[in-house]
Amino acid sequence: MSVGGLARAALALGGGLLTWLAFPPTGLWPLAIVGVGALCVSVREQRARRGAWLGALHGIGMFVPLLSWIAVLGPDTLVLLGALQGLFAAGLGATLAVTSRLPAWPAVAACLWVAVELARAWVPFGGFPWGRLAFAQAGSPFASYAAYGGVALVTGLVALTAALSAAVVVERARTRAAAALGVAVLVAGGLALGAGQSLPEGRKVAVALVQGNVPGDGMDALGEARTVTRNHLAATEGLARRIASGEVPPVDVVIWPENSTDIDPFRDAETRAVVDQAVEAIRVPILVGAILDGPGERFRRTAGVVWEPGTGPDTDRIYVKRHPVPFGEYIPFREQLLPLVGRLEQVGRETFAGMDPGVLEVGGATFGDVICFEIAYDDIVQDVVAGGAEVLVVQTNNATFGGTAQPEQQFAISRLRAIETGRSVLVAATNGISGVIGPDGTVLERTALGTQDVVVTSVVRASGRTMASRLRSWPEWVLSTLGAAGLGAAVVRRRRDGTDG
Known part of the structure; x- marks a missing residue:
């Protein structure tokens, strides 16, 4: 491997480790932006096969320590689950590489991240959605977006912020300025939504x-x-x-x-x-x-x-x-x-x-x-709210x-569900x-x-019902479809230019 190749590999693996540190119990949520941005830079203008390799490194760096608590069931369980998540990450890396030459590649990258999380949440055997980017954001400004588009929107906007941050590093001066402005708008939007959120009132139990x-x-x-x-x-x-x-x-x-x-x-x-x-x-x-x-x-x-x-x-x-x-x-x-x-x-x-x-x-x-x-599965939570639940119980x-990170990680997911549904969440x-978690995630x-x-x-x-509760899975499917469309456009473009591979 060339020196450049080694640098890209280190960037991808290091980005995965930084993304892991965004999750509880460490909970340094800005590191998700840095870690995802590092992957975007590492796969920039690479072939699909190299992108897959770099994506797998990022996935291993993130998921193996994130899911280390599963080793209580046996170290081989961690190896198998980590490898499975690494395969999804490899697919993500390949698609990010293929689409990295598109003019709107940061937006496509965000949609592709949502699409891969959608796949992880459903397959195999009903899926395993642990480690969605949104689940690291319960205490961040991005959490406020959950009330409007659910977990998928939060993931998409975190990934978009990361990709725009990467664009600030790799793009030309004019594009860098626009990307930096986009990052500022997304963060400010989350802060504004959080400040303006009204809490439900009425009868209590x-x-x-x-x-x-x-x-x-x-x-x-x-x-x-x-x-x-x-x-x-x-x-x-x-x-x-x-x-x-x-x-x-x-x-x-x-x-x-x-x-x-x-x-x-x-x-x-x-x-x-x-x-x-x-x-x-x-x-x-x-x-x-x-x-x-x-x-x-x-x-x-x-x-x-x-x-x-x-x-x-x-x-x-x-x-x-x-x-x-x-x-x-x-x-x-x-x-x-x-x-x-x-x-x-x-x-x-x-x-x-x-x-x-x-x-x-x-x-x-x-x-x-x-x-x-x-609590990690969207449809389970959405169904009880649609059925008239006034309070969520876990x-x-x-x-x-x-003694592991699992209880903290699950509690953080419950916080995000409170914001998404506009309901108090009681964890027993x-x-x-x-x-006890308030409807604003507090x-x-x-x-x-x-x-x-x-x-x-x-x-x-x-x-009442939040916009996210009314839209249910629509934001996730729309964003995933847009990601697939972007990928299709990139494949056509690469074949036309003779750069596929």
């Missing part, structure tokens, strides 16, 4: 988020299932005593996190008795994160169950997780892979996917329930990933991070990891 904590860590965190449930009982009974003494105000609803009952309370009398005891102590409904058996012996369901005082669980108000995690909650090609990879036996019974959005009437309010990683269990986690309350805690809050029951 009082909620308690119970973080019962878990007895272990890593893969053994939930090894003592009954202990986890009893921890949540103890925290709920403590809350009831504080309410009775006047230390905290009464609540309308209590929320327990995902896996707060890891044994089916419909079939296990001891688990049911523990939940009944908690509900009778607090005397308001509890949204219980439960594992339910079936259908059949092979499957289980991850669910949110409304449990009423006096009458118990309401079978008509159960949300079943719609997007189980491949290789974590179910095994694609199970019959073929199990004999080859014995460690997959740890998955146990496979998670059966639900069909209906998690719109639940609890305590007089309408909640939109999403479970754990589902029931999550991050105990396996305690088994061992943290639980918290963190109002949050707990520490590895502790038992209860958060008591009162949030507005929002009824």
Whole structure:
């Protein structure tokens, strides 16, 4: 490789590392602009094959450290997931290289970035959207754009800002001035939107988020299932005593996190008795994160169950997780892979996917329930808002990933969803991070990891819908289509000029 080639490779890899540092827990959001801009410079006027190589380096530099928390499941898991994301990054690098000679290449680059994120969010096995550029921007001026075009618009504008910044470096003087002006306008626009955002007003609902904590860590965190449930009982009974003494105000609803009952309370009398005891102590409904058996012996369901005082669980108000995690909650090609990879036996019974959005009437309010990683998937969140959710709830269990960056990254995604939907987001986690996020993405309350805690809050029951909630996936598809059109124009141009390759 030539010296120039080595410099480009270093720029691409370094850009990937800088992009990683934009994400929590480091959270230096401007580095996403620097990192993406570095990739744009490195692939500038390169052939597609070289662009793919440079894109893969950028992807490895970004995704391997970003997703290092998945190594808790085994280092090979990180290698495979990192390699998969590297393939998407290679495709992105190739398309950025091919389109880099177009007059409007920064805009095309931004649209292509959105298109690749769209692909990552859907394939394979339902996709894995972790690491979208927007998810690093919850605390930046760009986050304000989420209310108007969702996550895709935020990603597109961050990528556009990065590409324009690269143009300031590589283009002629007149073009550099225009690119610099574009960067200033995009940042100023985000600041203006954030300053002008109005918060919803109206009726409120009082909620308690119970973080019962878990007895272990890593893969053994939930090894003592009954202990986890009893921890949540103890925290709920403590809350009831504080309410009775006047230390905290009464609540309308209590929320327990995902896996707060890891044994089916419909079939296990001891688990049911523990939940009944908690509900009778607090005397308001509890949204219980439960594992339910079936259908059949092979499957289980991850669910949110409304449990009423006096009458118990309401079978008509159960949300079943719609997007189980491949290789974590179910095994694609199970019959073929199990004999080859014995460690997959740890998955146990496979998670059966639900069909209906998690719109639940609890305590007089309408909640939109999403479970754990589902907060990263646009359609899951959009569906509950379209179904009338006034408040978003994230029931999550991050105990396996305690001590890693995963809980912070997921909490940041929840912040962006609050802005996108114009709704408060309540996060209930088994061992943290639980918290309350305002409709403008402001963190109002949050707990520490590895502790038992209860958060008591009162949030507005929002009824309006943001532009992003009305447009749903349209911005993503429009931007992706524009990126594809730009790529097509670039391919035609290269073939005409004899520079394809």
